[in-house]
Every structure is written in C-alpha cells, then in structure tokens.
Amino acid sequence: MLMATCMFFNIVSFSQTTTSIGAYTEVPEKVYLQLTSKEYTSGQTIWFKALVTDSRDHTPSYLSGVLYVDLIDPNGQIVSHKIIKLTSGIGHGFIDLPESYNGQFLIRAYTQWNRNFGKEFMFKEYITIHELIKQKEENPFGQLRRVQNEEGKVFLSGEIELKETVKTNPGKIKVKLDWGARKDSIWVKRNKGNTYFFKHEIPKELNWISLALDTDERFNYSKTVVLKDDVLDLQFFPESGKMVHGLYSKVGYKAVGFDGKGRKIQGDVFDNKGRKITSFKSNSLGMGIFHLKADSNLRFHVKINSEKTSTAKTLFPLPKAVQKGSVLSIEKTKDKIRLRVISNDLKDSVSVKISCRAVDYYLIEGMLVQGSLISKIPIENLPNGILVFTLMDKKQQPIAERLFYNESGKDELQVELITNKSNYNRREKTKLDIQALEEGKKPSIANMSIKVINKNQWREGIDGFIRSHFLLESELRGQIENPGQYFDKENPGRHGDMDALLLTQGWRNYKYPPKRQGNRFFWPQPRLTVRGVVAPLSSKNKIQKEIDLTLATFGKETSLYSQRTDSLGNFQFLLDDTYGEQIRILLHANNGKKRRKKLSIKINDFFPIEVNYKHNPFAGKMDEMTTTLLKEEQRRKRTDMVFDSLYGVTQLDEVVVEDVRLNPERRELYEKYGKPDVIISGDSLRHKEKKWSYGLYSILLFNYGSEVIIERFPDGFMLAQIPGGPSLVMVDGRLIQKYEYNYVPHMPPGVVENLELIKFAKSFKESYLQVFPETHPMELPAAGHIISINTKGKVGLYSSDKPKPGTLDTTIEVFSPIKEFYTPKYDKPIPVNEQKPDLRSLIHWKPSLNTDEKGKTSESFYNGDVLGDYVIIIEAISKEGYIGYQTKTFSVVE
Structure with missing residues (x-):
C-alpha cells in the first residue's frame, strides 16, 4: 500500500497571556478532589485536597477562588455543604461524619463558573460509609x-x-x-x-x-433481589462507527453483567454460513478488540462460550456492514502514531484534524491513493491524554471520528521520593526527601500532597488518582470502572485496555468541545462575593441614578465596604477572607430617608445544583479489604473506649434533651407529634444573644448550626430546617401558616420559654398538608421534622419586627473552617495516662506542600503501633500543568 503525500499544519492557537472573561467564555475548569479514602466508618473524618485547573492544559486556575463541596446521602439530601478557599487553584478541607451515617454517599465539587457548563465538569465520587455501632436488626423482608x-x-x-x-x-x-x-x-x-x-x-x-x-x-429497611444473575449485555463498536463492505475493521466490544459491571468473556465470531471468522478473549473488565473484513452480503454474530453465561443468551449479532463508507484507523507504532484512511466512497482529497481537549494541534491533508491515505506523527509532538482524530471530506464535513490515548510522557512531572530507612520501629520518625522534575531533569516548582496509609487499605491499580482523573475520567461521561488499571505501569496490557475503553465507552461520551448550558450566566468567583440588585418597591417607580451602598459584615471582626450600583441597580462587593459557617451582613442604601423607603435590596443568593444521585443497589458489597478495614476500626474504637474509661473523661454535648415536667397539654402534643430530641431553653438563647443579634434565627444560626440550619433567600427571608428533611414550625402548640413564617426569624429571644426539635415527627404528611394544603399527594415528603417554639405567656409571634425598606439584614455563607490533621509526636516521653495505643491506619496527611526553586522539599511524621506495610502516596501539580504521582512502601516492624 502506498504512502499518500500529506501536508501537516500545526494549528495550536490558544494562549494564556490574558485572563479576561472574554477569553474564557467557552473554557470550563476541571475540578479534582483527592480523598484520603473511598471507604470510611461512621465517626471518621473525610480529608480532601482540591485542585481546580484550566480544562485545556491543566494549569492551576486563577479564575475561581471559591469551591463548593457537598456530601449527599442515599436519599439525595445534601447533608454537608463546604465552601473551600482556592489559592492559585489549590485548596483543602474536611468533612466530619456523624456516628449514624451508613451507606453509599456522593461527594461532588464545583465552582460557580463551571455551572455555565451544566454537570459535565462537576467532580463526583461515590464513597461508602460503614456504621460500626449499628445494632443488629433482622431485615423485615422475608423470602422474595x-x-x-x-x-x-x-x-x-x-x-x-x-x-x-x-x-x-x-x-x-x-x-x-x-x-x-x-x-x-x-x-x-x-x-x-x-x-x-x-x-x-x-x-x-x-x-x-x-x-x-x-x-x-x-x-x-431496604432489600435488593437479583432475579437473573446470568444476564449478559454485549455491545459492539466498530472503529469509525461503521463496518464498511470490503474493508478490514477493528471492532471493540464490551460485556456487562446484571449489576452494570464488566464481565470477563471469551467467544468466537461466525458468519451466517456457520464459518468461524475469529476468536477473542476480553480483559477483566469485559472489553477487548477483534478484527474482521466486513461483507454487506453476510451477517456476523458472536457466540459466547464462557461458563458463567451457559444458561443465558449466548448469541449476539454484530452491526450490519454498509455498502459504502470510510474507515479511520489509528494505532501506535514504536514512537509514532500511525493513522490510515481507507474508503470505497471518497475519491478526492481528505483531511484529518487532530485535537486534544478542544484545542486543535494538527491538520493533515492529502489525496487518497487507491482509496487510501497513510500518515505518521511523532508521539512527542502531541500532548499527553485523549486525542481526537476527525476525518473530513474535501468540503471539511466530518465523516468519522476516533479517540486515541497518547502517552508521550513530556507533560509528566517526575517525583523522586527517598525515605531515610525502609524499616521502622513503632512510633519511630520517618523522614522524606522529595524532588519534582520536569522533562530533561529540570527542577520544577510544584504543589503536592502526601498521604501515608496502611497498605492493606490501598487498592493499587484500581482506584482513580490524579493522573487518571485529569487525563481520562474528567474527559469521558459516565463512570469508568477501575480507572487506575489504565495507568498501572505494572499492567502490561494497559495500552490495549485503554484502546478498548476509548473504542467502546469513549466514542459517544467525549465531553469536548464544551458547550454552555442554560440561559443564566454565572460569573466566576475570585473571592467571597455579595451580588444583588436595588429595585423600587413599586413597579411605577424607577431608579433615577446610581445608588451608594454600604455593606457591614459581622464576623470575628466588623468590616465596612462601600459600593455604587450601576444604572440598573446592580451591585457587587468583593469581601475579605472570612471563615465560619455563616455571618450576618447589613446592607444600607445611602440616598436619604424618603428615597430609601421606596427601595428594596435583594442579593443573588447561592442555590445548590440539583442533586443527581444514582442509586446503586449493589454498592457496599463486602470484600476482604473492607472486612479488614472494619475489623481494624472496631479494634481501634474498643481500645479508645477502654483507655478513656481508665484515664479519660467523656464530655457531654452542649445541646442535650433535659427532663421536663409535662402538663396535660404538653403530654398531648408529645403523643401526637412525638417527643423532642433536643430542647434549648430560653435562658440558653438569651445567654448567647449578642448586641448585633437580630432575632431568634440569628442566635440559632451562630450557635446551634449542627442542630438547625438557617437558609436565607435574596429578599431577606429566612427559613429554619432540621437536617435530614423538611421542617415545619409550631408556636405554642399550633402549626403556623405559610404567611406567618415571615415573623419567626425576628422573634425576640426574651419571649421564648424554650425551643424543641422533634425529629421525624409522627404523622408528618398530615401536618404538612395542614400548612401546605395545595401539595399533590404524590409530592408529599415521606418524613420531616417540627421546630416547636414555646413562648412565655403564649404571646406568640406578635412581638416580632420586620426589616426596614432600603436595608437588608441577612446572612451569607463564608469559607468553611479549617482543621489541621492531627499527627502525634513521640520525640518526648509521654505520661502514662496519655499513652493510648496508636492504632491509626491513616498515618499522615499533608494536603499542601510546595517545592523550592530546586524542586525540592521535605516532610516527616511518626509511625503508629500497628505492624505491617505502609505506602506513601504523593500527588503533585506544577504551575505549568504537569502532573506527578509517586508511591513508596515501607514497613513497621518489631
């Protein structure tokens, strides 16, 4: 076959010399969270590092300074919401898990800017939380x-x-x-x-x-029943999309079981005359490739001969070959990528465009010679990652497309890791020397994280990591099973596995080029921001000129900001970094009392993206590693309990349910709605009242956030919710109506006798209908809570006050608090009453560590008391967007 004459055009054109919004309108950010594990037990802490990069070249993003991280429970409820500060695209945080959490949870992360691109560039990871203290209960579902x-x-x-x-x-x-x-x-x-x-x-x-x-x-209770465990779904994906008569085709295939996971298979390809064409055997994930010469006069099918599918369907038809068409074939040959175009339809010139992450790199043009064109491109001339080869006719109309993974190595960050020893005693100090190098051993200024865990909790070559996320998972839709397998250098078949993945799962699921979704535009958040609009109270009035505004924020310190609206009344305040849950703000229009009375101020309130939780009935299955994790965590908790009982003091939570004397009226309420889980006395509320407090909800907001969530809205309205479901408000034994909810936030604490939180109240659906009678029966919440406020002398709501026109008194969310990972130090003698056995499995967590101009840095930590093998995991990224990953094992011995 002749090599066609081709012309190469290097068409890389994007530049990062400007950071204006106009240059980024079609460029999303990639978000990655490195988690300390994907399996936790209740009561543990999820530690994470966040990386936000330009989606084109993985350079750390300077566009966003705020990241939102949510933990979502199996019912699709957001149970933890974190706001993380980003510095040059890097941040870190934590989520404390209550003792009651159990099941498969979803962690997601996104920037405000990425909301312009829908859910395509949102980070999502499912984790499993095991409840250690859960009592054994028999499942009520009998034999099904x-x-x-x-x-x-x-x-x-x-x-x-x-x-x-x-x-x-x-x-x-x-x-x-x-x-x-x-x-x-x-x-x-x-x-x-x-x-x-x-x-x-x-x-x-x-x-x-x-x-x-x-x-x-x-x-x-819930139960999943498998009705057919031998079901197999087998699909075929010809290279370029179609098998063409008379042309050899590479065909990818993917076999999936009833649980949606890949199934290892083997089988044979036959034509309709019973002739065996070829045989094949898949990898462990049910994927692979075979070749055949297509013939539109024949029908081809596959016969599976694996033992596990002996009672299920074993014959699967291949797609019918078309009479006319073109095939674009891509393969790696040593240090080059070889592309071949074969066509029985096109006669003139064709072109092949090569792009990566929506950036065009090369355009290859040439004439078909005897229906064929062949070209080779050096691997080093193209970036690491998924390349898109697009075949176009002479009118530049796309005909076929092929994804191919290029492993050039030139964009990789080499991380060298040296430990001072290979074996350590219990509680001995481990010292690390680290250096980050670019291509050609050039030192690199990089940011890295260090995680040290017990090796029996490391799913090597299975779980995803920084490289698999940025180069694969973030660019394909859907979940990729065992993403680490494609980057495991100990896996000799990883290149073939990757090619099979891109032929099957990748060909219709590539996310590029990104497209904006929805009509609303979301501005990037370089810092904490308050945006909003000043509008006339009456539609008859119009704003005549720009309005001066003053914003006061009441965090640990009071800060004042001044700003002027535009001609439409829009305003924006960029705030200093503030940490906590929420802070009170006061907005004031400075245009005279008479004019101020005619104005209303609204802020553009943050609202979370709609939850899309995919229930997996087969998640959380116990394997050997999970069993080991639970046994070791149970051992650690038992040891802690014994030690605390001997030397420690157990502290009670501040908010407790106190014993109260029940009068007949209160007893009747408890029988109807249930006993309260938490009672907060009026004295406690008044004790926590500050000079700047502005009513009952402000006290709850700043002091009882773990029990009651205060949600705010753009017009200043506030709503109280008990976590885990919708909440109704009751005042003096009466469920208040919708219009009365405006009065509750500003109730003076002086009139409150106590506040009771009734979680999962009895007959909640009936109560909900009393307040919201227009609700359709199918939309009624299955469960919910009641916030019961008892006032002195039953004065009720009538002493409350509403905000004045021309002002806005509300709250905003700020950066979530920072907590450092605790690592014990054993460089000094420890008193007997503090010598608790150190049974940690997560030995060390350092989310952010920078190298110097020589690419070097160092770190140290103390080992625990558990003997065995441990692994050090380093993930790194440079300011140029180079990605590094390194692991090293060591042992703790007697």
Whole structure:
C-alpha cells in the first residue's frame, strides 16, 4: 500500500497571556478532589485536597477562588455543604461524619463558573460509609420470589414481618420499588399479627429489583433481589462507527453483567454460513478488540462460550456492514502514531484534524491513493491524554471520528521520593526527601500532597488518582470502572485496555468541545462575593441614578465596604477572607430617608445544583479489604473506649434533651407529634444573644448550626430546617401558616420559654398538608421534622419586627473552617495516662506542600503501633500543568 503525500499544519492557537472573561467564555475548569479514602466508618473524618485547573492544559486556575463541596446521602439530601478557599487553584478541607451515617454517599465539587457548563465538569465520587455501632436488626423482608403464571405474567411475591407490637403497626404499609429504569410503589395490607403479604406484577425483563419501606418515620429497611444473575449485555463498536463492505475493521466490544459491571468473556465470531471468522478473549473488565473484513452480503454474530453465561443468551449479532463508507484507523507504532484512511466512497482529497481537549494541534491533508491515505506523527509532538482524530471530506464535513490515548510522557512531572530507612520501629520518625522534575531533569516548582496509609487499605491499580482523573475520567461521561488499571505501569496490557475503553465507552461520551448550558450566566468567583440588585418597591417607580451602598459584615471582626450600583441597580462587593459557617451582613442604601423607603435590596443568593444521585443497589458489597478495614476500626474504637474509661473523661454535648415536667397539654402534643430530641431553653438563647443579634434565627444560626440550619433567600427571608428533611414550625402548640413564617426569624429571644426539635415527627404528611394544603399527594415528603417554639405567656409571634425598606439584614455563607490533621509526636516521653495505643491506619496527611526553586522539599511524621506495610502516596501539580504521582512502601516492624 502506498504512502499518500500529506501536508501537516500545526494549528495550536490558544494562549494564556490574558485572563479576561472574554477569553474564557467557552473554557470550563476541571475540578479534582483527592480523598484520603473511598471507604470510611461512621465517626471518621473525610480529608480532601482540591485542585481546580484550566480544562485545556491543566494549569492551576486563577479564575475561581471559591469551591463548593457537598456530601449527599442515599436519599439525595445534601447533608454537608463546604465552601473551600482556592489559592492559585489549590485548596483543602474536611468533612466530619456523624456516628449514624451508613451507606453509599456522593461527594461532588464545583465552582460557580463551571455551572455555565451544566454537570459535565462537576467532580463526583461515590464513597461508602460503614456504621460500626449499628445494632443488629433482622431485615423485615422475608423470602422474595419471582413467580410466572400460566398467562406468562411475572410477579414478585413475598412477606414483610415487622417486629414491633401490633398496636404500633399500621393496617397497611407502603413499599417503594426501584429497578433502575423505573420506580413504583405499592400499598401492602396486614394479614395476621405483624405479617404483610404482597404479590405485584413486574416487567418480565427485569434482572433485579430493590424494595424499601416508606413510613412516616423514615426509610428504615431496604432489600435488593437479583432475579437473573446470568444476564449478559454485549455491545459492539466498530472503529469509525461503521463496518464498511470490503474493508478490514477493528471492532471493540464490551460485556456487562446484571449489576452494570464488566464481565470477563471469551467467544468466537461466525458468519451466517456457520464459518468461524475469529476468536477473542476480553480483559477483566469485559472489553477487548477483534478484527474482521466486513461483507454487506453476510451477517456476523458472536457466540459466547464462557461458563458463567451457559444458561443465558449466548448469541449476539454484530452491526450490519454498509455498502459504502470510510474507515479511520489509528494505532501506535514504536514512537509514532500511525493513522490510515481507507474508503470505497471518497475519491478526492481528505483531511484529518487532530485535537486534544478542544484545542486543535494538527491538520493533515492529502489525496487518497487507491482509496487510501497513510500518515505518521511523532508521539512527542502531541500532548499527553485523549486525542481526537476527525476525518473530513474535501468540503471539511466530518465523516468519522476516533479517540486515541497518547502517552508521550513530556507533560509528566517526575517525583523522586527517598525515605531515610525502609524499616521502622513503632512510633519511630520517618523522614522524606522529595524532588519534582520536569522533562530533561529540570527542577520544577510544584504543589503536592502526601498521604501515608496502611497498605492493606490501598487498592493499587484500581482506584482513580490524579493522573487518571485529569487525563481520562474528567474527559469521558459516565463512570469508568477501575480507572487506575489504565495507568498501572505494572499492567502490561494497559495500552490495549485503554484502546478498548476509548473504542467502546469513549466514542459517544467525549465531553469536548464544551458547550454552555442554560440561559443564566454565572460569573466566576475570585473571592467571597455579595451580588444583588436595588429595585423600587413599586413597579411605577424607577431608579433615577446610581445608588451608594454600604455593606457591614459581622464576623470575628466588623468590616465596612462601600459600593455604587450601576444604572440598573446592580451591585457587587468583593469581601475579605472570612471563615465560619455563616455571618450576618447589613446592607444600607445611602440616598436619604424618603428615597430609601421606596427601595428594596435583594442579593443573588447561592442555590445548590440539583442533586443527581444514582442509586446503586449493589454498592457496599463486602470484600476482604473492607472486612479488614472494619475489623481494624472496631479494634481501634474498643481500645479508645477502654483507655478513656481508665484515664479519660467523656464530655457531654452542649445541646442535650433535659427532663421536663409535662402538663396535660404538653403530654398531648408529645403523643401526637412525638417527643423532642433536643430542647434549648430560653435562658440558653438569651445567654448567647449578642448586641448585633437580630432575632431568634440569628442566635440559632451562630450557635446551634449542627442542630438547625438557617437558609436565607435574596429578599431577606429566612427559613429554619432540621437536617435530614423538611421542617415545619409550631408556636405554642399550633402549626403556623405559610404567611406567618415571615415573623419567626425576628422573634425576640426574651419571649421564648424554650425551643424543641422533634425529629421525624409522627404523622408528618398530615401536618404538612395542614400548612401546605395545595401539595399533590404524590409530592408529599415521606418524613420531616417540627421546630416547636414555646413562648412565655403564649404571646406568640406578635412581638416580632420586620426589616426596614432600603436595608437588608441577612446572612451569607463564608469559607468553611479549617482543621489541621492531627499527627502525634513521640520525640518526648509521654505520661502514662496519655499513652493510648496508636492504632491509626491513616498515618499522615499533608494536603499542601510546595517545592523550592530546586524542586525540592521535605516532610516527616511518626509511625503508629500497628505492624505491617505502609505506602506513601504523593500527588503533585506544577504551575505549568504537569502532573506527578509517586508511591513508596515501607514497613513497621518489631
């Protein structure tokens, strides 16, 4: 075959010499969180480092100075919201986990700027939290069976047995069904005693189904049933999208089991005349490649001969070959990338554009010679990462596309790590010397993190890391199974695995070029920002001129800012760095009392992105590593309890439920709605009142944030919520109506006798309908809470006051508090009563460490008491966007 004459045009054109918004309107940021683990136990802390970069070249971003991090529970509720300060695209933080958390949780992170691009460039990672102290409870779902009647209809039948007394069990209960593609619910009536029997028709093709009890309390129990465990889904992906008659094609394939995970298979390809064409064997993730010559007069199919699919479907048809078309084939040959265009349709010149992350690098043009064009490009001339080869005809119309991963190594940061020893005693100090080098051993100024963990909790070559995220996971839609496998240099088949991945999962899921989504424009946040608008109270009035504003913030220190609106009344304040949960702000229009009365001030309040939690009924399965993790954590907690009982003092939380004397009226309320979980006395509220406090909600906001969340809105309205569900407000035993919620935030604490928090109140749906009668029955919340305010003399709401026109008294969120990772030091003798056994599995966590101009830095830490192997994990990024990763193991011995 002849080598066609080609012309190469280097078309890299973007530059970063300017940081104006206009240059970035179509450039999103990439967000990456390095977590200390992907499996935790309740009560632990999630430590994380955040990196935000330019999506084109991975240079740390200077566009955003604020990052939002959310922890989302299995019910799709945001249970923790963090605001992280970014300095040159780098930040870090933590999330403390309560003892009650259990299940699969979602961590997501995004910048305000990235909201312009939808959810494409949001960081998302599912983690598993195991509840150690959970009491053993029998699942009420008995044996569940798939039954098919004579008519061919399929039913799911089973029993539910509740262990509580008959009096507390309702006559019927609601069961929610979920099988991925659809959700349903059924009402199940009680038979005898505490047993409920059901039989419900389900689609024939279901492979699995999840059931969950829906009660007024909460989702207490759930169970997933596998109906067909031998089901296999096998799909084929010809290179360039189609098999073309008479042309050899590379065909990628992917086999997936009932749980959505890859299944290792092997099989043969046959034509419709029974002739065997070729054989194949997949990798461990069910992916691979085979070759064949397409023929539109034949039909091809695959026969699976793996043992695990012996009772399931074993024959799978390949796509039909088309008569006319073109094939773009890409492969690596030593130090070059070889591209080949073969066509039985095109006769003239063609061109192939090569791009990476929406940046065009080369345009190859040439004439087809005998229907073929071949060209080679040195690997070193192209960047690391996913390349897009686009075949175009002479009119520059795209015909075919191919993704290919280029591993040139030139954009990599080499991290050299040296320890002072390879074996250490218990509690001995480990010293690290580190150097970051670019290509050609050139020292690099870089920022890095250091994580040291017990090796039996390291999923080497499986979990993703900094390199797999920036070069693969962040550029393809959907979840990539075992992303670390494609970058594990100990995996000899990683290049073939990557090619199979891009042929199958990648060809329709590439995120570039990015596109703006939605009609609203989100400005980047270089700092904490207050944006808003000043508007006339009446639509008849108009703002005649720019208005001077004064903003006061009340954090640890009071700060004043001045600003002038534009002609439309818009304003923006850039604030100094402030840390905490929320702070009070006061906005004031400086245009005279008479004019001020005619104005209203609204701020552009932050609202979180809609939650998209994907329920995985097969998540959280226990393997050997998980079992080891739980055993070691249980051992550590037992040891801590024994030590504390001997030498320590257990401190009580500040907010506790106190014993109260119940009068008949209060007793009746408790029977109807439930007993309070938390009682805050009026004296406690008044004791915490400050001179600048502006009512009941301000005291709750700054002192009881763990129990009550105060949500604010642009017009100054505030809403109190107990975490974990919607909350209603009751004053003196009466559920207040919607219009009365305006009066609650500014209630003076002097009239409050106490405040009670009733979590997961009884008959919440009925209570909710009393306040919001227009709610559709299908949209009623399954569970919720009640905030009960009891006033002195039952004076109620009538002593409250509302904000004055021309001012806005509200709160804003600020940067989340910073907490340092605690590492014990054993350089001095320790008193006997402080010699607690050191059973840590996370030995050291340093989220941010900078190298000097020689690329060097150092770090040290003390080991614990657990013998065994440990691994040091370093992730690094340079100001040029080079990415580095290094690991090293050491041992703690007797």
